Amino acid sequence: MKRYSAFAIVREAFxxxxxxxxxxxxxxxRERYDVIIVGAGGHGLATAYYLGRNFGITNVAVLxxxxxxxxxxxxxxxxxxxxxLQDASAAIYEKARSLYxxxxxELNFNLMFSPRGVMMLAQTEHEVRGYRRTAEANALQGVETxxxxxxxxxxxxxxxxxxxxxxxxxxxxxxxxxxxxxxxxVAWGYARACSDMGMHIxxxxxxxGIRTEGGRVTGVSTTRGDIGCNKLGIVVAGHxxxxxxxxxxxxxxxxxxxxxxxxxxxxxxxDVVVMANTVHGYxxxxxxxxxxxxxxxxxFNNYTQRGSFHHIEETVRALCETFPIISRLKxxxxxxxxxxxxxxxxxxxxxTPVENIFINCGWGTGGFKAIPGSGxxxxxxxxxxxxxxxxxxxxxxxxxxRFIDESVAAGVxx
Amino acid sequence: MLILHCPYCGVMADETExxxxxEAHLRRAGPESSDEEFMAYLFERxxxxxxxxxxxxxxxxxxxxxxxxxxxxxxxxFGTYPAQVTEPPEALLETIREKRxxxxxxxxK
Ligand SMILES: Cc1cc2nc3c(=O)[nH]c(=O)nc-3n(C[C@H](O)[C@H](O)[C@H](O)COP(=O)(O)OP(=O)(O)OC[C@H]3O[C@@H](n4cnc5c(N)ncnc54)[C@H](O)[C@@H]3O)c2cc1C
Ligand SMILES: [Zn+2]
Numbered sequence: 001m002k003r004y005s006a007f008a009i010v011r012e013a014f015x016x017x018x019x020x021x022x023x024x025x026x027x028x029x030r031e032r033y034d035v036i037i038v039g040a041g042g043h044g045l046a047t048a049y050y051l052g053r054n055f056g057i058t059n060v061a062v063l064x065x066x067x068x069x070x071x072x073x074x075x076x077x078x079x080x081x082x083x084x085l086q087d088a089s090a091a092i093y094e095k096a097r098s099l100y101x102x103x104x105x106e107l108n109f110n111l112m113f114s115p116r117g118v119m120m121l122a123q124t125e126h127e128v129r130g131y132r133r134t135a136e137a138n139a140l141q142g143v144e145t146x147x148x149x150x151x152x153x154x155x156x157x158x159x160x161x162x163x164x165x166x167x168x169x170x171x172x173x174x175x176x177x178x179x180x181x182x183x184x185x186v187a188w189g190y191a192r193a194c195s196d197m198g199m200h201i202x203x204x205x206x207x208x209g210i211r212t213e214g215g216r217v218t219g220v221s222t223t224r225g226d227i228g229c230n231k232l233g234i235v236v237a238g239h240x241x242x243x244x245x246x247x248x249x250x251x252x253x254x255x256x257x258x259x260x261x262x263x264x265x266x267x268x269x270x271d272v273v274v275m276a277n278t279v280h281g282y283x284x285x286x287x288x289x290x291x292x293x294x295x296x297x298x299x300f301n302n303y304t305q306r307g308s309f310h311h312i313e314e315t316v317r318a319l320c321e322t323f324p325i326i327s328r329l330k331x332x333x334x335x336x337x338x339x340x341x342x343x344x345x346x347x348x349x350x351x352t353p354v355e356n357i358f359i360n361c362g363w364g365t366g367g368f369k370a371i372p373g374s375g376x377x378x379x380x381x382x383x384x385x386x387x388x389x390x391x392x393x394x395x396x397x398x399x400x401x402r403f404i405d406e407s408v409a410a411g412v413x414x
Numbered sequence: 415m416l417i418l419h420c421p422y423c424g425v426m427a428d429e430t431e432x433x434x435x436x437e438a439h440l441r442r443a444g445p446e447s448s449d450e451e452f453m454a455y456l457f458e459r460x461x462x463x464x465x466x467x468x469x470x471x472x473x474x475x476x477x478x479x480x481x482x483x484x485x486x487x488x489x490x491x492f493g494t495y496p497a498q499v500t501e502p503p504e505a506l507l508e509t510i511r512e513k514r515x516x517x518x519x520x521x522x523k
Contacts, residue, residue, distance in 0.1 A: 252457030
């Protein structure tokens with residue numbers, strides 16, 4: 001791999017940029033791999049990366065039906081934070097957040113990680129109590145977060161209207177080292193590093209069937225032929241149910257559309273991420289100057305990557321109330337992604353009823369922030385059969401009633 | 415926008431009038447059921463990419479619950495039917511067979 005550096009930019013400037021190599025190879029699939037990962041989103045690529053980095057397993061293929069990062073990873077609003085309520089969640093989300101801090105250097109790829117601070121507004125007494133409780137829990141978990149008063153909210157983000165007509169701002173949960181990162185870059189950076197280790201990233205290769213023998217996986221059928229494997233990792237977010245059906249089991253998952261949009265670019269006007277869970281909307285400003293906006297998910301199953309219009313209307317209404325300054329902004333683009341929702345709003349990183357098939361899904365509306373930690377845990381689970389970070393996130397929790405209830409902490413979809 | 419015909423009041427109801435109620439025809443697990451059966455009843459879902467049967471409520475209309483058959487991959491609506499049944503009417507199944515040869519949902523084909 002040719003390293004990216006300031007020196008490389010200067011060197012290429014002198015030869016019309018003819019020396020940049022392709023960031024990752026596009027190989028033909030082999031007949032067989034030690035490990036196949038289905039889905040080249042952030043979680044699938046991170047799983048492959050940590051299989052190589054932490055365990056030296058590099059005879060790995062990542063199969064992707066569309067293009068790399070074209071699923072939710074390339075459609076999300078990139079909020080990164082780790083101030084969840086339950087211990088198991090705080091552990092894996094904080095692992096991910098801390099890995100993000102140095103990931104650009106590690107991958108030699110600029111992920112534009114920007115720990116600008118994330119603020120979750122408290123606009124009802126109930127939310128104030130809930131966030132105070134989260135702040136106390138986070139103190140015990142070693143996650144840096146703080147409950148701040150309304151004056152401090154206004155100081156950190158002057159464009160907020162804290163005297164809102166329906167829900168005045170009463171305070172906020174503030175994580176100063178939360179923030180954003182460039183979503184595509186996370187997929188590209190991992191892909192480049194995987195390819196460099198000799199792994200195969202095979203795009204436009206849809207898995208259409210899963211082959212098993214005596215309750216154990218032997219390989220997959222794809223649009224580019226049959227491919228054998230010893231172990232299979234299913235990491236396909238909204239399509240998890242479809243893959244589980246191929247393998248012959250069911251999941252506690254429902255797939256629904258979640259939407260986001262960006263405005264025309266404007267001058268810098270906010271340098272933190274703000275989430276307003278009561279009125280249901282959130283916003284940050286991208287480096288290009290666009291306001292990045294997200295809101296609620298639909299309530300019915302949908303695989304079309306197209307959401308309902310009234311959700312956009314609700315989100316915009318909520319944000320105009322919170323940030324009156326944006327009321328005349330023009331929106332540039334709007335899109336949807338298919339998110340995989342579990343009953344307790346926590347992910348699944350688990351063995352499955354089929355031997356040597358592992359599944360990583362259920363990240364729903366908030367899995368971008370978890371990509372490095374999730375890949376770390378999934379790789380460990382696939383190699384050792386268990387991982388401390390993933391222990392609580394098994395499928396068996398639904399049978400045993402050990403839910404990791406984050407429906408309150410997750411609040412608004414993000 | 416999703417538009418469903420309410421089989422009770424006859425209105426073609428916009429999505430904003432309706433409340434989604436999740437997967438249809440779930441059979442409740444009784445007191446003597448196993449942990450697996452309870453898990454399946456409470457959490458596991460078909461979540462199909464294609465033909466699906468759901469419960470909806472005409473929340474801002476007549477207030478009644480009813481059933482709908484939709485395609486989750488195209489958003490096409492095949493039809494709606496009343497709530498007091500344990501499986502979809504034969505005429506509706508016939509329509510779906512015509513439009514989606516080879517479809518399957520649980521034991522229905
Ligand atoms: C609008 C929106 C906003 C969001 N905002 C945030 C946020 O601010 N912060 C945050 O932390 N999270 C956010 N999320 C959630 C986050 O995007 C996801 O949890 C995360 O990206 C999931 O990553 P993944 O790798 O699991 O899935 P994906 O990125 O969806 O990757 C799965 C891949 O599997 C492929 N695939 C599917 N079926 C097959 C098959 N049969 N064969 C081969 N490949 C297949 C798909 O094409 C896809 O590329 C948001 C999501 C959306 C939709
Ligand atoms: Zn009605």
